[in-house]
Amino acid sequence: MKNKFIVIYNDLVKAIRQGEFKAGDTLPSENELTIRFETSRETIRKALNLLSQNGYIQKVRGKGSVILDHSKFEFPVSGLTSFHELSNQLGQTVKTHVHELFLETANNQLRSRLNCSKDMKIWKISRSREIDGERIILDKDYILEDVVPGLTKSIAEHSIYHYIENQLELEISFAKKEIVVETVTEEDTAHLDLDGHSQVVVIRSYVYLADATLFQYTESRHRPDKFQFVDFARRTK
Amino acid sequence: MKNKFIVIYNDLVKAIRQGEFKAGDTLPSENELTIRFETSRETIRKALNLLSQNGYIQKVRGKGSVILDHSKFEFPVSGLTSFHELSNQLGQTVKTHVHELFLETANNQLRSRLNCSKDMKIWKISRSREIDGERIILDKDYILEDVVPGLTKSIAEHSIYHYIENQLELEISFAKKEIVVETVTEEDTAHLDLDGHSQVVVIRSYVYLADATLFQYTESRHRPDKFQFVDFARRTK
DNA sequence: TGATATTTGTGCGTATGTATT
DNA sequence: CAATACATACGCACAAATATC
Numbered sequence: 001m002k003n004k005f006i007v008i009y010n011d012l013v014k015a016i017r018q019g020e021f022k023a024g025d026t027l028p029s030e031n032e033l034t035i036r037f038e039t040s041r042e043t044i045r046k047a048l049n050l051l052s053q054n055g056y057i058q059k060v061r062g063k064g065s066v067i068l069d070h071s072k073f074e075f076p077v078s079g080l081t082s083f084h085e086l087s088n089q090l091g092q093t094v095k096t097h098v099h100e101l102f103l104e105t106a107n108n109q110l111r112s113r114l115n116c117s118k119d120m121k122i123w124k125i126s127r128s129r130e131i132d133g134e135r136i137i138l139d140k141d142y143i144l145e146d147v148v149p150g151l152t153k154s155i156a157e158h159s160i161y162h163y164i165e166n167q168l169e170l171e172i173s174f175a176k177k178e179i180v181v182e183t184v185t186e187e188d189t190a191h192l193d194l195d196g197h198s199q200v201v202v203i204r205s206y207v208y209l210a211d212a213t214l215f216q217y218t219e220s221r222h223r224p225d226k227f228q229f230v231d232f233a234r235r236t237k
Numbered sequence: 238m239k240n241k242f243i244v245i246y247n248d249l250v251k252a253i254r255q256g257e258f259k260a261g262d263t264l265p266s267e268n269e270l271t272i273r274f275e276t277s278r279e280t281i282r283k284a285l286n287l288l289s290q291n292g293y294i295q296k297v298r299g300k301g302s303v304i305l306d307h308s309k310f311e312f313p314v315s316g317l318t319s320f321h322e323l324s325n326q327l328g329q330t331v332k333t334h335v336h337e338l339f340l341e342t343a344n345n346q347l348r349s350r351l352n353c354s355k356d357m358k359i360w361k362i363s364r365s366r367e368i369d370g371e372r373i374i375l376d377k378d379y380i381l382e383d384v385v386p387g388l389t390k391s392i393a394e395h396s397i398y399h400y401i402e403n404q405l406e407l408e409i410s411f412a413k414k415e416i417v418v419e420t421v422t423e424e425d426t427a428h429l430d431l432d433g434h435s436q437v438v439v440i441r442s443y444v445y446l447a448d449a450t451l452f453q454y455t456e457s458r459h460r461p462d463k464f465q466f467v468d469f470a471r472r473t474k
Numbered sequence: 475t476g477a478t479a480t481t482t483g484t485g486c487g488t489a490t491g492t493a494t495t
Numbered sequence: 496c497a498a499t500a501c502a503t504a505c506g507c508a509c510a511a512a513t514a515t516c
Binding site: 488494 | 506514
């Protein structure tokens with residue numbers, strides 16, 4: 001976190017969350033903020049653009065940066081957040097069960113999904129997530145061994161993202177996701193407490209590193225009554 | 238579309254879609270693009286940032302702007318798209334049925350949702366969407382009459398967004414959304430061809446204008462087997 | 475109604491840092 | 496080591512929208 005505009009962004013997020021600035025009001029003008037943070041307007045504008053992108057403010061020309069009501073949704077972050085990070089944020093009692101963890105060569109479907117050649121090895125991982133005593137999410141991960149070597153059961157139980165970012169020092173950057181509803185499979189029945197539900201919400205994600213290499217395909221299968229997803233969307237003109 | 242960087246953005250999107258630049262390759266460098274488009278690097282960088290935000294490229298320091306595989310998802314745009322725009326894109330046979338359209342004062346729950354006072358009038362609109370002969374979406378809209386006066390059944394049948402943007406000349410800017418799964422209501426049963434499903438996917442949206450006024454709350458209730466949502470998410474560090 | 479100040483948007487130039495090739 | 500390419504930061508000028516008096 002050495003970038004000046006990111007530091008300023010985090011400062012402003014904190015101030016908004018703590019109610020220093022209130023919904024409906026405007027932030028101090030860009031010129032005032034340059035004085036407050038002793039920097040250039042360009043840097044302030046980068047910070048404000050981040051705030052805008054993340055739904056904290058709406059910039060209105062000639063008026064100012066209007067602070068948005070952030071209370072309606074707050075916690076259940078959209079975007080690219082590992083299960084561990086999420087559960088920490090929500091402060092829930094969670095447990096991960098690892099059902100499968102092995103290396104295999106990819107079949108046709110997986111090869112087209114991960115965009116890889118016939119001879120590459122792929123980790124197949126199956127894990128269920130238990131929250132407050134109920135197993136409600138089944139995560140099926142497919143990860144290129146080339147990019148992420150040395151996975152163990154212990155890592156899979158803890159956090160694969162943490163291993164990738166801190167041990168391997170790779171930077172996870174972005175994901176393309178698709179959300180659909182499907183009927184349950186035998187695997188779902190085996191590993192989830194379905195509580196009578198015959199359908200699951202499935203999030204299919206393609207995950208990329210900062211250097212634009214696709215390294216992971218994941219199916220995250222959720223019991224529908226425990227599923228929630230929050231999104232912030234700007235209209236493209 | 239007079240902004241230089243938006244024109245350049247659209248040019249580059251077109252070029253990528255037409256295959257002039259291919260997935261995995263890099264775009265010409267920022268300096269080369271300044272020459273090609275006869276502009277400054279700053280302007281090029283704004284255009285490239287738009288491409289990056291919309292999932293077309295990934296900027297890699299020291300390397301270039303890598304073009305991403307845009308074929309996996311393409312069509313079913315995430316974000317803030319009206320039903321009419323969407324159905325046009327998909328080229329489907331669609332029909333809108335208007336079940337309710339009237340003005341009322343808001344009850345407590347709606348007042349807190351739309352953040353409005355006791356005496357304000359609110360449009361209540363209920364519409365179902367028929368695609369290829371099946372009614373699969375039920376849209377329940379609540380719109381401030383202060384902001385959007387003069388709604389008619391004909392407008393509701395066609396496109397309310399089109400009316401707001403073209404007749405009233407207001408700019409719809411962004412939305413905060415929440416996606417959950419709920420059990421069907423009597424209203425769902427009455428207006429949807431549920432095909433045996435006992436649950437629906439519900440998208441709750443709060444929609445804002447460019448000047449940051451919240452003017453609409455919508456519940457869009459989808460038959461689960463026909464539901465799809467696509468998302469592009471960057472990891473926040 | 476109209477003039478003026480304020481505030482954000484756009485565009486250009488330059489310098490320096492940092493990662494990759 | 497050098498060249499290339501993107502990232503950050505600062506400064507300036509003018510345009511466009513809004514608020515205020």
